[in-house]
Amino acid sequence: MRAVVLRRPGGPEALRVERIPEPSPGAGESLIDVTLTGVNFDDLERTAGAQPELPLPAVLGVEAVGRRRADGRRVAALLRQGGGYAEVVAARDAYTVEIPAGVDDAQALGLFEQGCTAYGALSLAGRLRAGESVAVSAAAGGVGHLAVQLAVALGASPVIGLASTSVKRQFVKRLGADVALDPADPELADRVRAAAGGAGVDLFVDSVGGAVARAALAGLAPFGRLVCLGWRPGTRSDPGTVGGGAVPAGAEPAGTQDPAGVVAVTTAQLAQGSIGCAGFWMRHVVDDRELLCGVADRLFELAARGRLTVHVDRTVALHEVGAAHAAVAARATTGKVLIDVRREV
Ligand SMILES: NC(=O)c1ccc[n+]([C@@H]2O[C@H](COP(=O)([O-])OP(=O)(O)OC[C@H]3O[C@@H](n4cnc5c(N)ncnc54)[C@H](OP(=O)(O)O)[C@@H]3O)[C@@H](O)[C@H]2O)c1
Numbered sequence: 604m605r606a607v608v609l610r611r612p613g614g615p616e617a618l619r620v621e622r623i624p625e626p627s628p629g630a631g632e633s634l635i636d637v638t639l640t641g642v643n644f645d646d647l648e649r650t651a652g653a654q655p656e657l658p659l660p661a662v663l664g665v666e667a668v669g670r671r672r673a674d675g676r677r678v679a680a681l682l683r684q685g686g687g688y689a690e691v692v693a694a695r696d697a698y699t700v701e702i703p704a705g706v707d708d709a710q711a712l713g714l715f716e717q718g719c720t721a722y723g724a725l726s727l728a729g730r731l732r733a734g735e736s737v738a739v740s741a742a743a744g745g746v747g748h749l750a751v752q753l754a755v756a757l758g759a760s761p762v763i764g765l766a767s768t769s770v771k772r773q774f775v776k777r778l779g780a781d782v783a784l785d786p787a788d789p790e791l792a793d794r795v796r797a798a799a800g801g802a803g804v805d806l807f808v809d810s811v812g813g814a815v816a817r818a819a820l821a822g823l824a825p826f827g828r829l830v831c832l833g834w835r836p837g838t839r840s841d842p843g844t845v846g847g848g849a850v851p852a853g854a855e856p857a858g859t860q861d862p863a864g865v866v867a868v869t870t871a872q873l874a875q876g877s878i879g880c881a882g883f884w885m886r887h888v889v890d891d892r893e894l895l896c897g898v899a900d901r902l903f904e905l906a907a908r909g910r911l912t913v914h915v916d917r918t919v920a921l922h923e924v925g926a927a928h929a930a931v932a933a934r935a936t937t938g939k940v941l942i943d944v945r946r947e948v
Pocket of ligand 1: 742744771786833885933936
């Protein structure tokens, strides 16, 4: 079969199409003839060598849709160890769901990993209630564009999306966001507070870290929550960018670099602001079969009713995966990047 194999960490050029034997399913696994897989930020990090705990050489790709060979059913699968960038994958049955008739393969692919992440951040970790205000960083991205739509569908108001270019911000507004902001705005915390009605935002879902996470903390309303989905290495943390808002007690000194994009939060900050911080990791949904199926059903149902749409930025062939990774790394994509594993040109 054809597959994209990573033999050693590197840039997008490290991703090569090879012919390798089909995988053999282990206990509790089934073979899937893959139609589509997709690019996730996780794949970029693994390519760059940021996940040394996972062995190489490896076939990348943490998600796939296709037909289960045993019964011909259309399924979506999450692949914790990778394997999706291939014509055939052996997927854990516990991490696989059937796709309902009203949802096509592209929608199912985008909804399963990234949609479940968006839902988990908003509802499971963020405990969003209808009528609350929500802000989402990287709002034009794979997870972010679904989080904006879900926030609207769950009754949030206003919904604020952060994105780095005016084209992306227009896209975020078309998704249903009331306000779209530039994450590099030095007054970001003030802008978030103003957009949320002055007192601050009730829920901020952040996957960028650094200065954005600092602005998120400073922009929270009393009883507001920050949900952390991840962070970008090298994100500069500079309290000067927290706008006119007070730098909370216990914050790092001005000009501190966060080489990993991680922002320290103190219990004093939480108490003095009456705010909360939570994290979300998909693993804790994936490992709970009932929860995973429940969240997937909810998302598929919203998609079938037209309340949630995966916007496809581009669909590439296996030999174009390196270029697709480069586009995501360059922040040049909006929505979902798909890989059609059967396309050869
Ligand atoms: N916790 C979990 O379980 C979980 C699961 C899936 C994904 N995630 C996280 O969610 C985030 C989004 O993932 P995704 O796959 O949907 O990717 P994505 O949003 O399609 O792409 C990443 C976006 O992040 C923004 N960004 C900010 N700083 C960046 C930087 N230094 N380099 C590159 N992009 C930067 C860019 O948007 P702008 O240009 O608009 O800023 C970019 O479009 C990632 O941080 C990922 O690790 C977490």
